[in-house]
Amino acid sequence: MRLFRVTAPPRIRRGLLFTIVMSLISLWLLMQHMSSPTDEKNVPSHGSDVVKHETSVKETTYTQNKNMRQPLTHDNSGKTQPIAADSAALVIVLEDEKQKDFGTQILVALDANRFRIKSVKFESQELPPLVKSGEGLFSVIIFQNLLTYINLKETDRAHIDNYCRNYGVGIIAFAGPSLDHEYSSQVGNFPMVMDQKLILKDLSLNKNSPVFHITKSEVTLKGILPGEDWTVFRSNHSTYQPIAQAKTSTQDMINIVPSVKPFLHATILQDLGHYDGIQRIFFGSNFSLWIHYILFLDCVRYLSGQRLSVDLKRYILVDVDDIFVGSPGIRMKPDDVEAMVVEQTILSELVPGFRFNLGFSGKFFQRGTKEENEGDERLLKHADKFWWFPHMWNHMQPHKYNSSSKMIQDMKRNKQFAQDKWIPVKQGYAVAPHHSGVYPVHEELYSAWKSVWQIEATSTEEYPHLRPARSRRGFTHKGIMVVPRETCGLFTHTNFFREYPGGKMRLDHSINGGELFRTVINKPVSIFMTHLSNYGNDRLGLYTFDKLVRFVQAWTNIQLTTLPPVETARKYFEIFPAEKDPLWRNPCEDKRHLEIWSAKKNCHQLPQLIVVGPQKTGTTALYTFLALHPYIKSNVPSEKTFEELQFFSGPSYNNGLDWYMKYFPAGKNSSDQYLFEKSATYFDSPLAPTRVHALLPKAKIIAILTHPANRSYSWYQHMKVHNDKAAINHSFYDVITAGSQSDRSVKSLQKRCLEPGKYATHLSRWLKYYSKQILIIDGDQLREDPVTVMGKVQRFLGIRPRLDYKHFLKYDSRKGFYCIVKHKGKSECLGKSKGRVYPPMEPTAVEYLNLYYRQHNLQLHGLLESYGLTVPEWLIRDVSQKP
Numbered sequence: 001m002r003l004f005r006v007t008a009p010p011r012i013r014r015g016l017l018f019t020i021v022m023s024l025i026s027l028w029l030l031m032q033h034m035s036s037p038t039d040e041k042n043v044p045s046h047g048s049d050v051v052k053h054e055t056s057v058k059e060t061t062y063t064q065n066k067n068m069r070q071p072l073t074h075d076n077s078g079k080t081q082p083i084a085a086d087s088a089a090l091v092i093v094l095e096d097e098k099q100k101d102f103g104t105q106i107l108v109a110l111d112a113n114r115f116r117i118k119s120v121k122f123e124s125q126e127l128p129p130l131v132k133s134g135e136g137l138f139s140v141i142i143f144q145n146l147l148t149y150i151n152l153k154e155t156d157r158a159h160i161d162n163y164c165r166n167y168g169v170g171i172i173a174f175a176g177p178s179l180d181h182e183y184s185s186q187v188g189n190f191p192m193v194m195d196q197k198l199i200l201k202d203l204s205l206n207k208n209s210p211v212f213h214i215t216k217s218e219v220t221l222k223g224i225l226p227g228e229d230w231t232v233f234r235s236n237h238s239t240y241q242p243i244a245q246a247k248t249s250t251q252d253m254i255n256i257v258p259s260v261k262p263f264l265h266a267t268i269l270q271d272l273g274h275y276d277g278i279q280r281i282f283f284g285s286n287f288s289l290w291i292h293y294i295l296f297l298d299c300v301r302y303l304s305g306q307r308l309s310v311d312l313k314r315y316i317l318v319d320v321d322d323i324f325v326g327s328p329g330i331r332m333k334p335d336d337v338e339a340m341v342v343e344q345t346i347l348s349e350l351v352p353g354f355r356f357n358l359g360f361s362g363k364f365f366q367r368g369t370k371e372e373n374e375g376d377e378r379l380l381k382h383a384d385k386f387w388w389f390p391h392m393w394n395h396m397q398p399h400k401y402n403s404s405s406k407m408i409q410d411m412k413r414n415k416q417f418a419q420d421k422w423i424p425v426k427q428g429y430a431v432a433p434h435h436s437g438v439y440p441v442h443e444e445l446y447s448a449w450k451s452v453w454q455i456e457a458t459s460t461e462e463y464p465h466l467r468p469a470r471s472r473r474g475f476t477h478k479g480i481m482v483v484p485r486e487t488c489g490l491f492t493h494t495n496f497f498r499e500y501p502g503g504k505m506r507l508d509h510s511i512n513g514g515e516l517f518r519t520v521i522n523k524p525v526s527i528f529m530t531h532l533s534n535y536g537n538d539r540l541g542l543y544t545f546d547k548l549v550r551f552v553q554a555w556t557n558i559q560l561t562t563l564p565p566v567e568t569a570r571k572y573f574e575i576f577p578a579e580k581d582p583l584w585r586n587p588c589e590d591k592r593h594l595e596i597w598s599a600k601k602n603c604h605q606l607p608q609l610i611v612v613g614p615q616k617t618g619t620t621a622l623y624t625f626l627a628l629h630p631y632i633k634s635n636v637p638s639e640k641t642f643e644e645l646q647f648f649s650g651p652s653y654n655n656g657l658d659w660y661m662k663y664f665p666a667g668k669n670s671s672d673q674y675l676f677e678k679s680a681t682y683f684d685s686p687l688a689p690t691r692v693h694a695l696l697p698k699a700k701i702i703a704i705l706t707h708p709a710n711r712s713y714s715w716y717q718h719m720k721v722h723n724d725k726a727a728i729n730h731s732f733y734d735v736i737t738a739g740s741q742s743d744r745s746v747k748s749l750q751k752r753c754l755e756p757g758k759y760a761t762h763l764s765r766w767l768k769y770y771s772k773q774i775l776i777i778d779g780d781q782l783r784e785d786p787v788t789v790m791g792k793v794q795r796f797l798g799i800r801p802r803l804d805y806k807h808f809l810k811y812d813s814r815k816g817f818y819c820i821v822k823h824k825g826k827s828e829c830l831g832k833s834k835g836r837v838y839p840p841m842e843p844t845a846v847e848y849l850n851l852y853y854r855q856h857n858l859q860l861h862g863l864l865e866s867y868g869l870t871v872p873e874w875l876i877r878d879v880s881q882k883p
């Protein structure tokens, strides 16, 4: 432990002893080197109901040091070495296992902002490599506990420091909880002291600091800061400059020594890098003070040279679901409607474009008390002032309809209602009752929405899952954009402040820097869900958004805007284009999803085994042999691709899960029915492993490997008999050796001949998900000794009864392959397209391909061995040959 005491303990909060005062005076003298007192007057308050932002805080004397290093840019200008473009977004968090909660909070903050994270449990793990192929892997290094950093082993410390210097990377460190009996201590070998166990108040920011982005620099949080264990930093070295500073909470010493002003202590201190060439930012507390959360994001941005940065624009849309749905007593009365109109005007002045977006189910119109029915009429009177979107006529969940025609009929009824009441429904946006039908997808809903309302956008909380809320995402399906939906803490039952779970203070806390505030900070687009009942009675909905907007605008530079719903959805996918492609997950793995899934569907309609290929390795033979087992059942054939569905590797994926499941009509897939699918195109598809895993995380995977040269030649022959021009007009050797100038058709054939054979590359993608559920079959063995192979396969599947395939397979000397035993000893072989007779490969091609695949095969050998998987005989022979 290199942390040691250097001054007498200034136990400020506990007494007025002379020694303490003296310590404070000396502390103050030290601080004079780096600060001058800030005027106490004109300091705005924080945390109160009315959040006020004032800019009249007297300027500090911290001026931008001439020699100060400018924000890091990682511009690779030659001063520093490059950070790898593809991994530059990584933050490494060196967690302190003793304070798990705070470690989680840091990770959650980074994850919520979609920064890629590499987290290391530092006490039990080695320091990971920081550089790969000369490129830096991390943009910021974060130490959850400053002590972890300063107590690093000398070699590790040098390693990290050198990395930071060479790659222009900064460090963030949080002062952990103070150690007993230590109040002031030097921080490692830095010319800096930290004082701990302080109670502080009135936090202000050094507006000359270059770090602010989200946070407004000219604000002060007045009042006692949460917690009694604050750490402040002091130094007279010019490398240090405060970012945030606060006063001690004890005023008594000021009375004793009037000349001592309530000077400011640095609660967040920036090391500009003048001391040892590394920029660092030290935090004197965790996120219990809300502003630290946004300051942390700002510091990450600054130290990462803006690589880890979020835009300041935020798009918010407030949906008021079920505008007529609510039992008498909780609905809106005329006054509530008027208040809503007034608040909309106020909000639209603060948030350009703001309008409430009202969802209606016509059946419930005028179902309240007399006054509430007048409220409904008042809503219609002001109908043009709002945006409107359709729910279902009777609020029925789409997945509960027995027929799609009934659902369409109800939608049309709601449409007729809107027309009769002159409700302007022009937004191309709809929401389904209780999220039903949106995800998991109920295809009938999508087509009904399209045909009745021409819907272009919707929103749900359920994709991919309700929780954690920060991980909700969007997707597009059948021409409809599905945007994630956020809750603001208001539900149908939150109608009165006194009934708010945890009381009004809890709601205020969520708004004033808590969960709701952080949702707006973390998410560039938020579609909030509220209900009619939140706008009647105590009007919690109006209160929440008024306060939220004012709080965000008082303390941050965030620019709030509201766009019409479809534009909001477009904006979302403009920001996150990669999300357009859905990733279908298994509804049976999420209780909520199961509840909103049609009763017509069941969890037994999905395969438990996938034979992934690659092509031309014997996959059809294996498919046929598997299907001989009475309990193993394949999908029904596709009209276009026959026995192969090619769902996970091709355009069919966009047809959705219902499309895939219709090929497994078996109904039950319990112990007596083992469903499988084989599509040889999956093996080398970059997307397939992730997609298969998302839907079938428990599935077993089989891959067959033959020598890639033979596989390649077999593909060429296959294309030749299918009249592929390139294959007919060019020799195999010409195809595989074709240069970049060659015909497109030749290059395309070359690609399909050569690429799938790079087995190690493709297999490693599958191993990422299925390392313990994968069987590698030696393709040569499958051809020569399928009986043994089928024994292995059955053991791998754990299927019973186990068939002895010697009774079912027989070598056919005419064909030169094993075929299926039929009645009276006759055999049935695979069709003409399998096991064709063609001339052996030209020696030049053999030589070329052996060399071509040499490295790939060596890699494959290493990969299979490292995972303890079967290494095919042909591979053992191949790698043992001299190059």
Ligand SMILES: Nc1ncnc2c1ncn2[C@@H]1O[C@H](COP(=O)(O)OS(=O)(=O)O)[C@@H](OP(=O)(O)O)[C@H]1O
Residues within 6 Å of the ligand: 614, 615, 616, 617, 618, 619, 620, 621, 680, 714, 715, 717, 718, 782, 783, 817, 818, 819, 830, 833, 834, 835, 836
């Ligand atoms: N029992 C049996 N009968 C016929 N063929 C057999 C058998 N076992 C393995 N093989 C080998 O399988 C090769 C065809 O592979 P695939 O079925 O995977 O081809 S495809 O990708 O589905 O088109 C096929 O390749 P070709 O000989 O080039 O046709 C065979 O080598």
